[in-house]
Each structure stands twice: as structure tokens, then as C-alpha cells.
Amino acid sequence: MIAFVLRRVVAMVVVLLVLAAIVFALQEISPVEPVRVKVGEAASKSVVEAERKRLGYDDPLPQRYLDYVEGAAQGNLQTSLRTRQPVASDIGHYLPASIELVLAALVIGVPLSLLFGIAGALRLRGSGVLRTVLFVLAAAPAFLLGIAGILIFYRDLHWLPASGRTSIINPPTGPTGLLVIDGLLRGEPNVTVNSLEHLVMPAFALALVPAVAVGRVLRGSLMANLRTEQVRAARARGLSRWRIVSRHGLRNAAGPTLAMGGLMFGVVFSGLTIVETVFAWPGIGLYVAQSIPKGDFPAIGGVTLLVGAAYVIINTTVDLLQGLADPRIRKDL
Amino acid sequence: MAAVEPILRPGFRPRRRGRRGYVRLRAMPIGDRLALGALALVTLLALLGPTLAPHDPLSAAGPANHPPSFTYPLGTDEVGRDMFSRVLTGLQSTWLAAFGVIAAGVLIGGGIGVIAGTLGGWADSVLMRVTDVFLALPPSILAIAVVTAIGPSLFHTLLAVAIFWWPYYARLVRAETRSLVVRPHMVAARLSGAGWWRRLFRHLLPGTFPTVIVAASLDISNLILLLAALSFLGLGAQAPAPELGSMTAAGLSSLLTSWWIPVMPALAIFVLSLVGNLSGDAIRDMVERG
Numbered sequence: 256m257i258a259f260v261l262r263r264v265v266a267m268v269v270v271l272l273v274l275a276a277i278v279f280a281l282q283e284i285s286p287v288e289p290v291r292v293k294v295g296e297a298a299s300k301s302v303v304e305a306e307r308k309r310l311g312y313d314d315p316l317p318q319r320y321l322d323y324v325e326g327a328a329q330g331n332l333q334t335s336l337r338t339r340q341p342v343a344s345d346i347g348h349y350l351p352a353s354i355e356l357v358l359a360a361l362v363i364g365v366p367l368s369l370l371f372g373i374a375g376a377l378r379l380r381g382s383g384v385l386r387t388v389l390f391v392l393a394a395a396p397a398f399l400l401g402i403a404g405i406l407i408f409y410r411d412l413h414w415l416p417a418s419g420r421t422s423i424i425n426p427p428t429g430p431t432g433l434l435v436i437d438g439l440l441r442g443e444p445n446v447t448v449n450s451l452e453h454l455v456m457p458a459f460a461l462a463l464v465p466a467v468a469v470g471r472v473l474r475g476s477l478m479a480n481l482r483t484e485q486v487r488a489a490r491a492r493g494l495s496r497w498r499i500v501s502r503h504g505l506r507n508a509a510g511p512t513l514a515m516g517g518l519m520f521g522v523v524f525s526g527l528t529i530v531e532t533v534f535a536w537p538g539i540g541l542y543v544a545q546s547i548p549k550g551d552f553p554a555i556g557g558v559t560l561l562v563g564a565a566y567v568i569i570n571t572t573v574d575l576l577q578g579l580a581d582p583r584i585r586k587d588l
Numbered sequence: 589m590a591a592v593e594p595i596l597r598p599g600f601r602p603r604r605r606g607r608r609g610y611v612r613l614r615a616m617p618i619g620d621r622l623a624l625g626a627l628a629l630v631t632l633l634a635l636l637g638p639t640l641a642p643h644d645p646l647s648a649a650g651p652a653n654h655p656p657s658f659t660y661p662l663g664t665d666e667v668g669r670d671m672f673s674r675v676l677t678g679l680q681s682t683w684l685a686a687f688g689v690i691a692a693g694v695l696i697g698g699g700i701g702v703i704a705g706t707l708g709g710w711a712d713s714v715l716m717r718v719t720d721v722f723l724a725l726p727p728s729i730l731a732i733a734v735v736t737a738i739g740p741s742l743f744h745t746l747l748a749v750a751i752f753w754w755p756y757y758a759r760l761v762r763a764e765t766r767s768l769v770v771r772p773h774m775v776a777a778r779l780s781g782a783g784w785w786r787r788l789f790r791h792l793l794p795g796t797f798p799t800v801i802v803a804a805s806l807d808i809s810n811l812i813l814l815l816a817a818l819s820f821l822g823l824g825a826q827a828p829a830p831e832l833g834s835m836t837a838a839g840l841s842s843l844l845t846s847w848w849i850p851v852m853p854a855l856a857i858f859v860l861s862l863v864g865n866l867s868g869d870a871i872r873d874m875v876e877r878g
Contacts, residue, residue, distance in 0.1 A: 270724040277730065281737035394809060394862040396816050398836055399854035406847055464813070521726035525817050528732070532820070533840065543732065547822050552736050559733040566726040 342557035351432025353538030364462035372473025697757025705765025809864035
């Protein structure tokens with residue numbers, strides 16, 4: 256057991272170091288001169304040279320890589336070309352909006368994938384139609400879902416707002432940074448309601464594709480589980496259908512489903528960049544999208560490092576949880 | 589060791605593969621046949637797209653912001669370019685790009701998988717640890733970083749995605765290879781003196797083919813959506829090239845006044861991805877039926 260955990264953690268550290276090496280290498284080959292950015296365009300050549308030496312840019316490559324990893328571990332990520340702010344503080348500024356959006360997408364996506372998976376596996380009435388509808392919708396690019404939503408629910412029906420996090424002029428800034436929760440904490444329910452209205456469309460556009468992918472895995476592995484001997488035995492003992500699904504089906508199907516959910520985090524991030532652009536949502540996705548046309552590599556490299564690390568850590572955690580729940584996986588490696 | 593002459597009955601002819609394919613097609617459910625038909629149609633449209641376009645996709649063909657009509661089936665954009673011609677041309681780069689990246693992934697990943705699977709030992713361990721590391725990284729995020737670092741262009745985008753797209757195929761082909769090399773027909777081929785290359789191309793690779801083709805066809809739609817997302821972010825062919833994702837992004841500002849400008853290219857991506865999904869399922873069913 257301890258050996259299993261250790262192996263996975265060591266593997267995770269190796270992957271994180273490779274991730275840092277990739278971002279570091281890309282930074283080296285990108286045309287951006289970080290020292291130039293720091294001292295400004297007008298600085299003389301000698302000033303640039305002196306600054307290069309002082310900041311260690313003339314050190315040998317391995318030394319620079321180690322410095323880079325050390326800096327990143329302490330939350331020190333270069334300076335953005337576009338905003339002229341440290342990338343770390345930019346991310347801190349944009350992250351809460353994205354976290355709120357991703358949480359809202361989870362609130363929509365998890366029940367959707369459970370419904371899709373369970374209804375499909377039990378062949379409930381209407382599950383065929385649901386499956387077809389979701390199968391078709393999941394093929395749509397996130398921006399099509401977004402703009403179709405804006406045209407229908409904003410332009411035609413006037414039900415939902417089409418851009419931003421809130422239409423309240425001075426929204427509360429803290430303590431959590433999530434407007435829905437801050438509104439409640441500060442006793443301003445209108446803020447909560449307003450930001451919930453703003454969340455509906457982007458969260459749905461973000462959640463749909465991953466929810467269907469996860470739901471398909473759940474459905475497949477539930478169906479496989481419900482065909483096993485133990486389920487037949489349970490049915491023969493007279494257990495109710497719901498009890499069979501929850502105790503024998505869902506428990507065994509949880510592993511592959513969670514694994515797919517972890518992998519979907521990458522899709523959610525690329526979805527964030529799109530959905531936040533369409534809905535002018537001020538999160539890190541929009542930050543990345545706006546940095547791309549400016550060729551702002553420090554900003555994008557910083558976000559890549561952060562989001563990539565989150566992806567690796569989430570998937571390792573899922574792996575560990577699977578190992579804890581299922582001894583067969585532990586034995587395997 | 590002298591090669592053993594195969595003993596053939598007089599008049600023996602190897603069974604023709606084409607005929608079997610035909611029979612399989614006829615036994616297919618109607619839905620699957622429609623899906624494969626749509627696949628063929630889209631591929632044809634993508635290949636012929638630019639020649640079928642009634643107008644020049646890069647210059648004005650009529651009044652600006654003209655809604656869809658008989659002359660301009662998908663309307664015209666902010667500068668009067670014919671959307672139908674632009675979408676047809678954009679279809680080509682998206683569709684072929686997705687196929688190109690898949691082909692690169694299959695070739696690189698397949699090559700690594702076959703080498704790891706046949707050599708075994710430390711070569712296998714090293715190659716698979718490298719694959720595992722790449723498999724643990726998120727392709728979409730890294731592709732964005734790579735393209736920003738080396739500068740946006742269609743080729744750079746394809747390169748960036750292909751770098752992170754092979755590990756899945758490497759794992760798949762390696763697993764398949766490991767199970768094939770110990771099969772009796774491989775042993776028989778070696779005993780009958782077939783050389784390494786012959787065993788590879790005649791006995792091993794055909795065995796991995798069904799698994800790879802199924803995985804690749806189910807993968808097409810993922811790639812179309814990823815490439816469209818990258819193009820939407822400005823990481824594909826640069827303006828004014830007609831690319832479906834970047835056309836949608838550029839048309840967003842006209843969404844509330846001329847909805848067809850961002851919607852039509854986005855719908856085209858939707859159709860491509862849906863056809864990819866449906867035909868992927870059809871191909872899987874076909875291969876599983878044998």
C-alpha cells in the first residue's frame with residue numbers, strides 16, 4: 256500500500272518536472288526577451304547586459320532550469336508583456352471568476368452525467384431520446400453552444416444576460432471571490448441571484464461535452480457491471496432495482512468514471528478559454544485568450560504551468576483514490 | 589536456413605478482400621450505412637471544396653452583411669465575402685488537418701508501440717515510461733503554449749497538437765503487439781523462415797489494424813473540436829484565410845446584428861464533428877462484427 260502511494264507520488268513529481276521543463280524550453284525558444292520587458296524598450300545595451308547578469312540569464316542552461324523550477328515552486332512566474340504585472344498576481348486576480356464558473360459547471364455536469372449514465376444503463380423510458388439529444392449536442396463546439404444560447408435566451412427571449420459575471424456596478428470583492436457565495440455572506444441576495452443568472456449559460460456550455468463523455472463511460476461500465484453474476488444473485492435475493500444499482504453497479508463503475516472525469520479537466524480548460532471569450536467572463540480563460548494575439552508567452556506559460564500542474568495532481572489523486580478503493584489496481588503496478 | 593517454399597494447390601487463389609468488404613457493407617444497419625455515406629460526402633466536399641465555391645473566399649462578392657438568400661446561401665460577411673464559399677474552403681483545412689494529426693499520431697505512436705512491443709526488455713520500459721509521462725500531460729493546454737512560443741500558423745498548430753497526440757496510440761499498439769507476438773501464427777511465421785520485415789508487415793501490423801482504426805475513427809471528432817478551439821483562439825491559419833474557428837471568433841462582434849456570420853462556420857464544425865462521431869461508431873460496429 257505504502258509502496259503504491261510512493262510510486263504514484265514519485266511519478267507525479269517526475270511528470271511535474273517534465274511539465275516545467277517543457278514550459279521552460281518553450282520560454283527559451285520564444286522570441287520574448289524577459290530582461291528587455293523588465294528594463295523597458297529604451298534601455299541601453301549595457302543596462303540590459305548588466306541586468307541579464309544580475310538576474311542570472313547568463314548562467315548555464317541546467318542552472319537556469321533549476322532556478323526556474325525553484326521560482327515557480329515559490330509562485331514566482333515572470334512578468335506579463337501585456338498587463339506589465341507579475342503573471343502570478345494576474346492569475347490571482349482572474350482565478351476566482353474561473354473557479355466559480357467551473358464549480359457551476361460541475362453542479363450542472365455531475366447530475367447530467369449521472370442521469371445520462373444511470374437512465375441509459377437501466378434503459379428507462381425516454382433514455383434513448385436523452386441519449387440521442389446529448390450525443391448530438393456533445394458534438395457541438397463550445398462556441399456554438401454559447402452563441403446559440405445568446406441568440407435564443409438573450410436576444411429573443413430576454414431571459415438571461417449574455418456577458419460578464421454580474422450587472423451590479425460595485426459587486427462585493429471578497430472574502431471568497433465567488434460572487435454567488437459573497438452575496439450570501441454579505442447579506443446581498445440580489446448579488447447572488449444576479450450572478451447565478453450570469454452563470455447559467457456559460458456553465459452549461461462548459462459542462463455539456465465533459466458531462467456526456469463521463470456519462471458514456473458510466474453507462475458503459477454500469478451496463479457491464481449489471482450483467483455480472485453478483486448482480487444476478489442480488490436480483491434473485493429480491494433486492495430492489497435501485498439498491499442493486501447503487502450498491503453493486505455504481506460502486507464498481509465509480510473507478511473508470513472518476514478516471515474519465517479527471518481526464519476531462521483538460522477539456523474543461525480549453526472550454527474555459529472559449530466560453531469565457533464568448534461570454535466576456537473575466538477569468539483565466541479570457542486572460543489566456545487575450546494574451547494569445549499579443550504573443551504574451553510569460554502569461555501563457557504561467558497559466559500552462561499552473562493548470563497543467565492542477566491536471567497532473569487531480570489525475571494522480573483520482574489514481575490514488577482508485578487504488579484505495581480497489582486493491583486489484585494496487586497489485587497491478 | 590533456406591526459405592521453405594509454400595505448397596499451394598493448383599488453382600489456389602487467395603481470397604479477395606474487396607468482396608468480403610462488400611458483403612459486410614450490405615449486412616450493415618441502415619444508420620451505419622448513412623453515417624459512412626455522410627463521411628464519404630464530407631470528405632469529398634472537403635477535397636473539392638475550393639473548386640465548388642461559387643465565389644472567391646478572400647474578396648467581396650456582394651453587399652456586406654447580406655442575410656442568407658438564394659444567391660448567397662449562407663449570407664455574406666462584414667466586408668461582403670460569400671460565407672458559403674468561405675465555409676466550403678474552411679471545411680477543407682479543418683477536415684484535412686484533423687486527418688493529418690491523426691495520421692501523425694498513429695504513425696509516431698504506432699512506431700513507438702511496435703518497437704516497444706517487439707523488443708521488450710529495457711527498450712520497452714524506457715519507451716513506455718516516456719509515453720506515460722506524455723500521457724499524463726494535458727494536450728490542449730500544452731498545444732496552446734507551444735503555438736504561442738513558436739508563433740501562430742496552421743502548420744505550427746498541427747505540429748503542436750501532434751506532439752501531444754501520439755502517446756495514446758503508442759499504448760494501444762504496444763498492448764496489441766505484446767498480445768500478438770506470442771500468438772501461434774507469429775511463431776509459425778518465424779519457424780517457416782519469414783524475415784523480420786515480412787513478419788512485421790504481413791503478420792503483425794495487420795493484426796493491430798482493427799484496434800487502431802477504431803480508436804482513430806472515434807478520435808476524429810475530438811480533434812476537430814480541439815483544432816476548432818485553437819483556431820477560434822487565433823492559433824491556426826492567420827486572417828484572412830478562411831478557417832472555421834477563426835471565422836466564428838471574428839464574427840462574434842456581429843452576433844446580434846448579423847447572426848449568420850459567426851453561426852454558419854460554427855455549424856459547419858458541428859456537422860464535421862457529428863459526422864466524425866457517427867461514422868466512428870459505425871466503423872467500430874463494423875470492425876466488431878468482423
